[in-house]
Amino acid sequence: MLPADLPDLPIRAVLDDVTAALDEHGTAVLVAPPGTGKTTVMPLALAGTVVVAEPRRLAARAAATRMAALLGEPVGRTVGYAVRGDRKLSRDTRIEVVTTGLLVRRLQRDPSLERVGTVVLDEIHERHLDADLLLTLLLDARAGLRPDLRLLATSATVATDRVAALLGDGTPVITAHVRTHPVTITYTPPARGERAEQRVARTVRTALSEQDGDVLVFLPGAGEINRVTGLLSGVHTVPLHGRLPAAKQDAALTQGTARRVVLATAVAESSLTVPGVRAVVDSGLARVPRMDHRRGLAGLVTTRVSMSVAEQRTGRAGREAPGRVYRCWAEHEHATLPAQPEPEIRTADLTRLALELACWGTPDGSALDWWDPPPAGALAAGRAVLTALGALDATGAVTDRGRRIADVGLHPRLARALLDGAEAVGATAAAEVVALLDDETLATGTSVEDTLRRLRRDGDRRWAREVRRLAALVPAGPHRTPDPALVVALAHPERLARRRAPGSPVYLMAGGTAAELDGATDAEWLAIASADRQPGRTQGKIRLAARADQALAERAAPALLSEADEIAWAGGDVVARHVRRLGAIVLRDKPLPDPDPARVRDALVDGLRAEGLDLLRWTESATRLRQRLALLHRALGDPWPSVTDDALLTAAPVWLGPELATARRRADLAKVDTHGALRRLLPWPAAGRLDELAPDRIQVPSGARVRIDYGADDPVLPVKLQETFGWLDTPAVADGRVPVLLHLLSPAGRPVAITRDLSTFWREGYRQVRAELRGRYPKHPWPEDPATATPTARTNRPR
Structure with a gap:
């Protein structure tokens, strides 16, 4: 037709x-x-x-x-x-x-x-x-x-x-092949210290001076559109984004008599035609959904566009006549752009998708054909949220409540806030907050309460229309004093947050993430509606929140309440206390006078694993025993145990068992007899040969018993050269498998030679040592044939 x-x-x-x-x-x-x-x-x-x-x-x-x-x-x-x-x-x-x-x-x-x-x-x-x-x-x-x-x-x-x-x-x-007009591409990289909006505004003025017709500007979001509008005084600007009222959207899509600069988000990339455009200014930025599953923060982040998106934006300049596109980045950076945009399914919050799959009867989606399948971890995280909301049962099947949540047509968190909030504060009051949470561009600051007062005062039509629509979806509920924080908390109970310290702008959320609030407030508690985390920052930033208190927090998030004895290694010592929590937030705690010894032991082991074996007092005898055992494990293997840090930490309950049974705090670890404790690792009956396989001392030809140094990778015997005369066979340990490295010393105790082969040394190395030292130490014997000389620890007797 x-x-x-x-x-x-x-x-x-x-x-x-x-x-x-x-x-x-x-x-x-x-x-x-x-x-x-x-x-x-x-x-x-x-x-x-x-x-x-x-x-x-x-x-x-x-x-x-x-x-x-x-x-x-x-x-x-x-x-x-x-x-x-x-x-x-x-x-x-x-x-x-x-x-x-x-x-x-x-x-x-x-x-x-x-x-x-x-x-x-x-x-x-x-x-x-x-x-x-x-x-x-x-x-x-x-x-x-x-x-x-x-x-x-x-x-x-x-x-x-x-x-x-x-x-x-x-x-x-x-x-279908489109008939396009030629488009000239110009790159306009930022000046030093120039912000993105300033660069775009500067480029728009250049486009107006160099090109006829309207100018279409691509920006990542409504906030940037508003800021660029403020920088283009005297220019006829028209915004175009999905949150505008229908009349303003229609106006942007209709060519007027005056020359226009249309400031648009990604909505103008492909689906829409903006008439009269001869020039495009591309900021090179887009706003896309991202989910930080570890911190539980979902939101929109600003990223660079892909090559394919940049090409689509470029094509807008050549629809009706030859045009020009101004790309607000350096030409050499263009080749570094990704080829295609990242599919949302790989990066976004999948809670809503998980609910739709459950409603379809395939909770994990494995039986379906996907362009890209949903990541298993993100999908599991979404199902966990739905289970907590009562939308899924223990088997992953959708519940009647889940179908009600799905029918609302919002993100499941917001649908839950509307349904339960209507029962608590009334349909209209709940709808007001939910309509705001669903369109955060309505907020002009960080306060939910201030934003709601402004929206009511100014009579924002778009918001009011959505409030009426949402309120009609749920029973009217009671007529109580509206409490925005309660509705926010019903949507995001894990974002209930308590100030970390008096006067601090940093709040700890029940989910365990810290976030900072811009601006002064005396609120000890917040119900956070929106927060995000910029790359490289350890904590989030609060974008929108409502004042709350502890009573509201406990009412809104009973599933997060817990009360238990907590015994753990914290702050460098064992902490034992009885704690009442809301998620990660401590509501009340008191010391435990008589903590469970088994749990104290576990906490001490955790402390050793966290801070290392230096918490113990390592005597010389303990250190030498550990070194000897290490050699035997390297040389002979089983049954001689590994005594590396990791191995000892893993086996701590075994070799430190009795000591840990009586220890209560960090100071007790420093009193442990580590030598005696280590002996518990000796393998019996092989342990009976310890002194034979890894002797503490070796008798040298002079008759002296010299201590072996097991501290290096190879056992070392430091011995004066004169005491080894006549010694032809290099000593060995570990059943003869590991030769001892001889450090041959001068009469003053300084090394003059290192060898594992005494016979070779006597033939080839000794002659040079003798020549260098006999004049320096004339009172000591320096025989021409050390292999047959008498070993001694003494000097020559005077004649």
């Missing part, structure tokens, strides 16, 4: 190919760069009922509006849309444009999608989490319930092999 006056767009050349491919195979991939008409013309050419899934609400509304305009109809007749909080549909609607998340929810309720003939997965290359999940669930539904359901995946990039393979063997890949 294409209109007769359809614009001459490149997609027209492949419409028949796409429809034929769908008729023959039921699946197809359409590769079409921005500007070809794939989003707004292709669905009109498809027969039957068509659902177009868009990754963003703004793109869904814009696509439906454009298709309806092509038909000369109002939105909601033949072409309609449905996004969260807004829908325009009628009985006559044949083409419905929806967000991917909404279609996932519809698919959960109606897995067969009985009235739908074709699903178009638009901009699938963007790899949004909901889009990846939707593709997986549609493939499963098509394999089981709806083999006749036609699937068309569209992409602005050519990396489509994997998608075609997922859709099935033989899935055709059809390409």
Whole structure:
């Protein structure tokens, strides 16, 4: 039902190919760069009922509006849309444009999608989490319930092999070629000390002076858009991002009479057409979801764009005429950009995905076909959160409460806060907080309470509309004094936080992460709505929080409360106390007068492992015994034990057992008889040969018994040279397997030779030693033939 006056767009050349491919195979991939008409013309050419899934609400509304305009109809007749909080549909609607998340929810309720003939997965290359999940669930539904359901995946990039393979063997890949105008690329690296927004503003002014037409600027988020707007005084700026009211979004997508600078987020990369653009200023930055599972912090982080995204942004300058793109980075840095954007499924919080999988009946998702499977660790973390919320049972199956949470259509944490918060403070009060938590761009500071007062005072329409929508989803509940902190804590109980010290800006969260609050506050407790951690920082930064107290914390997070005797090594000694905790936060503690000896022993062992064996007092005899045992273990192996630090720490309960049984604190470790304790490691009956295998002393030819030094890798015997005359065989230990290294000393006790081969030394080395020392020590014997001379420790007798 294409209109007769359809614009001459490149997609027209492949419409028949796409429809034929769908008729023959039921699946197809359409590769079409921005500007070809794939989003707004292709669905009109498809027969039957068509659902177009868009990754963003703004793109869904814009696509439906454009298709309806092509038909000369109002939105909601033949072409309609449905996004969260807004829908325009009628009985006559044949083409419905929806967000991917909404279609996932519809698919959960109606897995067969009985009235739908074709699903178009638009901009699938963007790899949004909901889009990846939707593709997986549609493939499963098509394999089981709806083999006749036609699937068309569209992409602005050519990396489509994997998608075609997922859709099935033989899935055709059809390409529409766009007629683009030449684009000149200019790199504008930052000046010294220049912030990103300053660099973008400077580049925008350059673009305005060098190029005609409107300027489209890509920035990572609404905050940067606001700051760049402030730097461009005297310039007609128009914001464009997904959180704007519909009227302002429509204004940005409509060309006016005055020259404009459109400041946009990633929404303008591929799904939307911004008319009149001749120049693009690319900040080179994007905002993407990241989950720090170790610290329990999820949020958005600013990263460099990929090469493919940079190319898509560049193409926006050549849609209607020759243009220019200004890239706000150095030219040599471009080659270091990643080729493709990182799929959200690899980096994002997967709690919501885990709930959808449980609702689908495949909690671990292992039986499904994925573009990229969800990481096992992140998925397990999401299931753990859902179990704590009561959304999953012990087997991982979804509960009735879980289905209620899923039906709300928010992140499960926010849905839980809305449902339970409505019961506690009333539907409207809970909805006010949840609407704010779901759109943190509404906050102008770190205080939840201040932001809510401003939103009520200013009558923010977008927020108020979402509050009404959310409140209608839950029972009215009681009419009590609103407590924003309670609702925040219901969403994020692990982010309940207590000040670490009076006057400190640092708070310890119940989850164990420390976070700092900008600005002064006297609040001892906070319910933190948003916090993140910048790379390289050890603690997080609090972005949004509400004042709380201990009573509220205990009420909101009873599952985190615990009370127990804690005996552990902390701060360099054993600490034994009875503690009441809220997660990692100590609420109350008192010393234990008579701690469990077994647990004290374990704590002491932990202390040794943490701080090392130097906590013990190592006497000379203990050190020598350890050295002798080390030699025998190296030379003979079993049954002689290893006595390395790691081995002794592992075996500490064995060889230090009796001492640890009576020790209570660090000071007691310094009193341990380490020599006696080490003897417990001696292997019997082999231990009876210890002095034979690793003797403490060796008798030398002079008759003296000289102590062996076992401190080095090889045993060393330091002995005066004159005492070894006549000694032809080098001594050895460990059943003769390890020769002793002889350090032959001068009469003054200084080394003059080192050898393991006395016979060779007497023949080859002694002559030089004799020549050097006989004049220096004339009273000592220096025979010409030391091999047959009499050994002695004395000087020559005077004549």
